[in-house]
Amino acid sequence: xxxxxxxxxxxxxxxxxxxxxxxxxxxxxxxxxxxxxxxxxxxxxxxxxxxxxxxxxxxxxxxxxxxxxxxxxxxxxxxxxxxxxxxxxxxxxxxxxxx
Numbered sequence: 091x092x093x094x095x096x097x098x099x100x101x102x103x104x105x106x107x108x109x110x111x112x113x114x115x116x117x118x119x120x121x122x123x124x125x126x127x128x129x130x131x132x133x134x135x136x137x138x139x140x141x142x143x144x145x146x147x148x149x150x151x152x153x154x155x156x157x158x159x160x161x162x163x164x165x166x167x168x169x170x171x172x173x174x175x176x177x178x179x180x181x182x183x184x185x186x187x188x189x
Contacts, residue, residue, distance in 0.1 A: 100169045102126060108161045115150070120161065136160065 103126060110121040120128045136145035136158050145157035 103128060103166045104168065105165055107163060107165045109163075111158055111161060113156070113158075118147070118158070122166075 103122065106122040106124055106126055108120050109123050110119075112119040112121070117129055117131045118134055119130070122128075133147045135143050135147075138144050144160075
């Protein structure tokens, strides 16, 4: 799939608790308590409650550490889509924001 469809059914993730994060070379997956799974094969960002980016996708050789583990045990509070970016979807949970 290319781009992010406007009707991407992200509502099902609101209120769900992130229980596992899987890192791959070109993908990150978020698994939720109810069995739901969100796979991201493009950019992503982790934001704090104030909206500041505290972690994001980048080249592996430039990364010093991950902070995405802060999502574990957190529930998704809200999301938004950025349809101007062909491969980006912003998910903004309580302290999350993969896109």
